[in-house]
Amino acid sequence: MTDRIGIVIKNEEYAQEKAGELVRTLGEKCVVIDTRDSGKIPDDLLCLVVLGGDGTFLHVARFIEDRDIPLMGVKFGEVGFLAETTEERLYQAIESVFKKEYLIQERTRLDIKVVRNGERIVDVDVLNDAVINKSALSRLASCAVFLDGNYLTTFRADGLIVATPTGSTAYSLAAGGPVVHPEVPSIILTPICPFTLTNRPLLIPDSTPIEIRLEGSPEDMILTLDGQEGFDMDPGDKIFIKKSRNIIKMISFENQSYFKVLKTRLHWSGGK
Structure with missing residues (x-):
C-alpha cells in the first residue's frame, strides 16, 4: 500500500x-x-x-x-x-x-487521575498542563501538595498549574513560570498569584509522583486539562499526577x- x-x-x-x-x-x-x-x-x-x-x-x-x-x-x-x-x-x-x-x-505527558470517594472519575493524559482554580475569582484556592508521599506545602493562590516542559510556554509562562526545554525531565508547579509571595514556581524531577488535596472550602473548584477539558471538583477529591508512560x-x-x-x-x- x-x-x-x-x-x-x-x-x-x-x-x-x-x-x-x-x-x-x-x-x-x-x-x-x-x-x-x-x-x-x-x-x-x-x-x-x-x-x-x-x-x-x-x-x-x-x-x-x-x-x-x-x-x-x-x-x-x-x-x-x-x-x-x-x-x-x-x-x-x-x-x-x-x-x-x-x-x-x-x-512527555502527564497522567492525571482524580479519585472521589474511592472511585477514579478522571484518568487522562495531558501534553501541556493541569490547572486547579476557583470559578469565583474573588476567592483563593487552597491546594495541599504532596511529593512522593511527603507533604510539601499548601498553596493559597488563585490557582495552581502543574505543567510539562512542553506546557512551560503556555499558561505557566503567563503566570510567571520558567521556560523549560522539552528535553529537561521535569514537572513544573506554578502557583497563580499566590497569597504568600515566597510561594514561587518549582521544578521537580519528572520521576516524582504528585498528590494534591483540596483544603479549606473547595466549592466551585475546577480542574482544567490542557485548557480544553474541565471538571468540577468536590470536597475530598484527590488529584494524582505523574509522568505518563505515553x-x-x-x-x-x-x-x-x-x-x-x-x-x-x-x-x-x-x-x-
Missing part, C-alpha cells in the same frame, strides 16, 4: 479551504481524520498533519491517546509553539515526510527548531 498521511483540520473556514487543496493535490496519499471517532485512525499512516493552532494540536494529542503515531503541526493559530512548519512551507514539509527526511522529538512524537526537520520557535514566538532579540 502507498504511504499516506492523515489530516486533522481546525473547524475554521480558511483551514478547511487549505485542507481541501491539500486533499485534491495528494489524492489517495492522504485521508481526512474525524476526531469525533478515535476508532477510525488507520494503522498505516506515516503521521497526522494538524492544520490549526496549538489548541487543535492539543486536541489531537488527546485524541490519539496511546497510539504510536507522530504529529506534525502546521501553524494557523496566533502563537504556534507546537507547530513545526507554517502554511507557506506545508507542501515542502509533506514531501519531506514522504521521503522520510525528518526527525522525531519525543514530548509520549507524544512530534515531527521536526532540524535539531534546533525549538529555539527558533521560542525566539520567534516570544519576540526575543534576533527573532524573525
